[in-house]
Amino acid sequence: xxxxxxxxxxxxxxxxxxxxxxxxxxxxxxxxxxxxxxxxxxxxxxxxxxxxxxxxxxxxxxxxxxxxxxxxxxxxxxxxxxxxxxxxxxxxxxxxxxxxxxxxxxxxxxxxxxxxxxxxxxxxxxxxxxxxxxxxxxxxxxxxxxxxxxxxxxxxxxxxxxxxxxxxxxxxxxxxxxxxxxxxxxxxxxxxxxxxxxxxxxxxxxxxxxxxxxxxxxxxxxxxxxxxxxxxxxxxxxxxxxxxxxxxxxxxxxxxxxxxxxxxxxxxxxxxxxxxxxxxxxxxxxxxx
Numbered sequence: 001x002x003x004x005x006x007x008x009x010x011x012x013x014x015x016x017x018x019x020x021x022x023x024x025x026x027x028x029x030x031x032x033x034x035x036x037x038x039x040x041x042x043x044x045x046x047x048x049x050x051x052x053x054x055x056x057x058x059x060x061x062x063x064x065x066x067x068x069x070x071x072x073x074x075x076x077x078x079x080x081x082x083x084x085x086x087x088x089x090x091x092x093x094x095x096x097x098x099x100x101x102x103x104x105x106x107x108x109x110x111x112x113x114x115x116x117x118x119x120x121x122x123x124x125x126x127x128x129x130x131x132x133x134x135x136x137x138x139x140x141x142x143x144x145x146x147x148x149x150x151x152x153x154x155x156x157x158x159x160x161x162x163x164x165x166x167x168x169x170x171x172x173x174x175x176x177x178x179x180x181x182x183x184x185x186x187x188x189x190x191x192x193x194x195x196x197x198x199x200x201x202x203x204x205x206x207x208x209x210x211x212x213x214x215x216x217x218x219x220x221x222x223x224x225x226x227x228x229x230x231x232x233x234x235x236x237x238x239x240x241x242x243x244x245x246x247x248x249x250x251x252x253x254x255x256x257x258x259x260x261x262x263x264x265x266x267x268x269x270x271x272x273x274x275x276x277x278x279x280x281x282x283x284x285x286x287x288x289x
Contacts (some may be wrong), residue, residue: 022063022082024050026071026089035073035091041065061099067091067107076113079121086130096121103130106225111135117146124151125163125177129184129225132175139165142173152177170277174227180204185230185270187215187222192255195220202228206268207236219265224252233267234260246273 024041034040036057038050055061057073060080067089077084079099084091086107094112098119103109105127114136117123123132132150134142142165150157157163166174184202189195198212198219208216224230226247233242241260245252256262 024063024065026065026067026069028069028071033070033072035067035071035077035093036075040071076118087127096123100124102126103132105130108226109133117149120149122149122151124154126153128177128179128182129227130177131227133168133172134175135168135172137173138171139167139173142175150175164272166272166274167277168275172275174275176227176272184225184228185222185268187211187219187265187268189213189215189218189220191220193221193223193253200230200268200270202270202272204269205238207238207266211265211268216266217264220257220262222254222257224254224270226251227273228270229273230268230270232257232261232265234264236266238267238269242267248273248275 022043023045024043026040027042028040030037030039032040036055038052038055041050041055042048050063053059054063055065057075058078060078061082062080063082064085065082066085066087068087070090071092073091073093076095076097077093078097079101083100083102085102085104086109087104088106090108090110092110095116095118096111098121100122101109102124103126107130109131110133112135116134116137137146143159147157147159150163152162155162159165160178162178164176164178166176168174180203181201183199185200187198187200196213196215198215200206200212206212224245224247226249229244229246231238231242231244234240243258243261245254
């Protein structure tokens with residue numbers, strides 16, 4: 001006599017799983033990079049792709065999406081009840097309309113429209129390194145018009161306490177979580193990112209014994225995350241032979257340091273990169289813009 005109630009309970013549980021488990025992950029199965037192609041996404045719980053027209057331009061997206069590669073959205077992204085998470089991935093899009101975006105570790109969101117965030121869309125920085133880049137919104141304008149739509153680990157964005165806004169050349173901004181504990185540089189005792197590892201955070205000087213894992217004068221290769229500049233020098237105080245590496249648009253990987261630094265580094269400093277509008281030039285030149 002308990003068969004019907006048990007069947008009904010099982011049915012309700014199945015419905016709950018089907019409605020609450022709509023979490024789709026990027027696969028890029030089609031070979032194209034279109035954000036709006038449903039066949040590029042997969043529900044790892046059910047093995048199903050999203051239903052047709054559920055990820056369409058100019059239509060609310062009501063499923064959760066996690067992007068872990070690079071994708072292109074050639075039209076505004078309308079987020080309804082769905083949450084978009086970017087982790088170990090890059091999304092190049094026009095704008096975000098409504099909904100919630102979580103930018104996690106190694107997540108990068110590039111928006112090209114002059115009005116990039118509409119309908120009170122919310123951006124949360126949950127980890128770093130990561131960024132939100134607005135190609136056509138200057139830092140002052142971003143602070144005035146959009147800072148209220150930014151949170152850091154669910155907390156209100158407070159500039160400059162937990163958020164930073166840098167220039168992106170003449171007309172844009174790069175918005176990042178302000179976190180001095182973020183690992184933005186990894187140095188290795190061996191070539192090709194092998195051997196003992198030392199992890200470096202920004203805005204701090206590492207010299208002598210302060211270089212992690214006893215790697216003073218024992219570094220042969222490194223990885224620098226994009227958006228940062230690293231200075232290496234052979235002397236404890238940063239003088240002497242030195243070299244600067246800038247990871248402007250992509251990570252910089254050096255498989256083997258040049259001979260002037262190889263196994264000779266006693267000073268390391270990493271700071272966030274600020275994209276200057278123009279470089280200086282000397283002398284008299286005509287026709288420059």
